Structures are given as C-alpha cells and as structure tokens.
Amino acid sequence: MKNFIKNQLKTVFKKVLPSYVTFDQNRNDRSGALHKAWGHIISNNIRGAYYEFGVYKGDSLYESLRIYNEYLNWIRNQKKSQELWRRKVDWFVGHQFYAFDTFEGMPANEEEHHAFKRGYFLAGIEEVQARLAPLPGSEKIGYFQGTFKQVAKQFVCVGGCAVAKNLDKVAIANVDCDLYSSTVDALRILEGKLQQGSVLLFDDWYQFNADNNQGQRRGVKEFLNKNKQIILEEYITYSHCGKAFIVQMEDK
Numbered sequence: 001m002k003n004f005i006k007n008q009l010k011t012v013f014k015k016v017l018p019s020y021v022t023f024d025q026n027r028n029d030r031s032g033a034l035h036k037a038w039g040h041i042i043s044n045n046i047r048g049a050y051y052e053f054g055v056y057k058g059d060s061l062y063e064s065l066r067i068y069n070e071y072l073n074w075i076r077n078q079k080k081s082q083e084l085w086r087r088k089v090d091w092f093v094g095h096q097f098y099a100f101d102t103f104e105g106m107p108a109n110e111e112e113h114h115a116f117k118r119g120y121f122l123a124g125i126e127e128v129q130a131r132l133a134p135l136p137g138s139e140k141i142g143y144f145q146g147t148f149k150q151v152a153k154q155f156v157c158v159g160g161c162a163v164a165k166n167l168d169k170v171a172i173a174n175v176d177c178d179l180y181s182s183t184v185d186a187l188r189i190l191e192g193k194l195q196q197g198s199v200l201l202f203d204d205w206y207q208f209n210a211d212n213n214q215g216q217r218r219g220v221k222e223f224l225n226k227n228k229q230i231i232l233e234e235y236i237t238y239s240h241c242g243k244a245f246i247v248q249m250e251d252k
C-alpha cells in the first residue's frame with residue numbers, strides 16, 4: 001500500500017514538474033548514477049551483466065532494473081522511428097542481473113565502523129524478491145546467497161540464473177558492501193570478467209573518512225596494484241559518498 005501511494009505520487013509529480021527535474025539523468029543521486037551508467041552501456045552496445053554486491057532490501061537493485069526497463073522502452077521506440085539508422089541499430093537487450101548478499105545482514109568483520117557491524121542491514125531474499133516482483137524482468141534476476149567469499153567457491157544461484165557457473169562479463173557492477181574485506185572479495189569475483197567500458201560503482205567511496213587505507217578505497221587500491229592491466233577512469237561522484245569509474249583495459 002505504501003509503495004502504491006508512493007508510485008501514485010511520483011506519477012503526479014512527473015506530470016506536474018518539468019522533465020528536467022524528474023529526469024533521472026539530471027539527478028546527482030544513485031539513480032542518476034545508474035541512469036548514466038546504463039546510458040553508457042546501452043549506447044555503446046556493451047554486453048554483459050549487472051552485478052550488485054550488497055543488496056539489503058533491494059533499493060538500488062530495484063532502481064537499476066527500473067531504469068534498465070526505461071532504456072528497453074526507448075529501444076522499442078527506436079524500432080518505430082522514421083529514421084532508418086535508428087531502426088537498423090542492433091541494440092543488445094539481454095543484460096542479466098546478478099544480486100549478491102548474505103541476506104542475513106553484514107558479515108562478521110573487524111573494521112570497527114559504527115554502521116557496519118555484524119547483522120546490520122538485515123533483509124531476507126524473499127523480501128527482496130517481493131520488492132522487485134512488480135518490475136518486468138525481475139524473474140530473471142539471479143540471487144547468490146552467502147558471503148561473497150563463500151559464493152565464489154561455488155556459484156549456487158536462486159532465481160532466474162540459468163548458467164550459474166558461467167557468469168557473464170561485467171557491464172555494470174554496483175559494489176555497495178561498505179567494508180574493505182567485502183570489497184576485496186567482490187573484486188575477486190569480478191576479476192577476469194571486466195571488459196573495456198565496464199562501469200564500476202562504489203557506493204561507499206567516501207566512508208571511513210575517505211581514508212585511502214580503509215574501506216572500499218583500500219580494496220580498490222590493492223586490486224589495481226595486482227592487476228596492472230586495469231585502469232579505472234574517474235567517471236562520476238554521486239549521492240553523499242559514491243563514486244563511479246569506467247574500466248580501461250590496457251591489454252586489449
């Protein structure tokens with residue numbers, strides 16, 4: 001009921017407010033970042049999957065799929081365009097969605113952050129699936145339950161994940177798991193799946209006082225030291241502590 005009222009209000013606001021206010025691309029929050037990221041992926045026809053590390057109740061997963069669906073609608077309209085070239089572009093529309101979480105809250109850790117203690121951010125997988133259910137394509141989301149480290153040993157997937165062992169290349173990875181250790185484990189899963197143009201979003205880039213030796217920054221720094229063929233080009237900052245990068249592959 002709450003979501004229904006929220007959606008109704010959104011529809012009314014969209015009609016009343018000018019499009020530049022309501023248009024996701026002009027937002028400086030996570031939805032704006034996801035909109036830009038999907039725009040980059042779709043317009044460059046980059047294949048691969050949307051990876052989310054840290055799902056909690058599914059807010060950003062919902063936003064990502066909602067925005068992706070808007071692009072799919074846009075593509076459908078291109079097929080009806082008067083302009084031949086628009087009709088002729090062979091847009092790739094088969095991006096898979098992968099969602100990784102313990103679905104039991106934050107794992108045990110020794111990082112001593114007041115907001116990231118064991119068990120915080122607790123939401124079960126059924127709660128997330130129910131939240132996403134109204135969106136077309138939600139049935140195709142593959143859920144991976146467990147710590148990222150556990151999951152990496154054997155990719156057992158719940159939901160719409162047909163080829164669990166062969167995860168797709170990365171189109172977008174939304175790494176929203178707060179901790180240094182979790183970022184290391186998430187990047188280990190992504191290693192070898194990154195490609196030229198992949199977008200990496202780190203939702204907690206400015207946590208831990210933006211200290212390069214803690215949190216996501218430390219995880220990324222170590223990853224890049226180990227993988228010299230990968231360069232991260234600064235893309236956008238968003239919300240109060242997020243930063244996104246575009247992958248440059250030096251050995252392509």
Ligand SMILES: C[S@@+](CC[C@H](N)C(=O)[O-])C[C@H]1O[C@@H](n2cnc3c(N)ncnc32)[C@H](O)[C@@H]1O
Pocket residue numbers: 053054055056057058059060061100101102103104105106107120121122123146147148149176177178179181182185
């Ligand atoms: C800040 S919440 C994610 C917020 C979410 N993206 C949203 O839109 O609301 C962080 C999530 O990361 C998960 N997480 C953190 N470290 C993890 C790990 N090593 N393995 C699995 N899940 C982890 C937690 O369970 C928690 O649900």
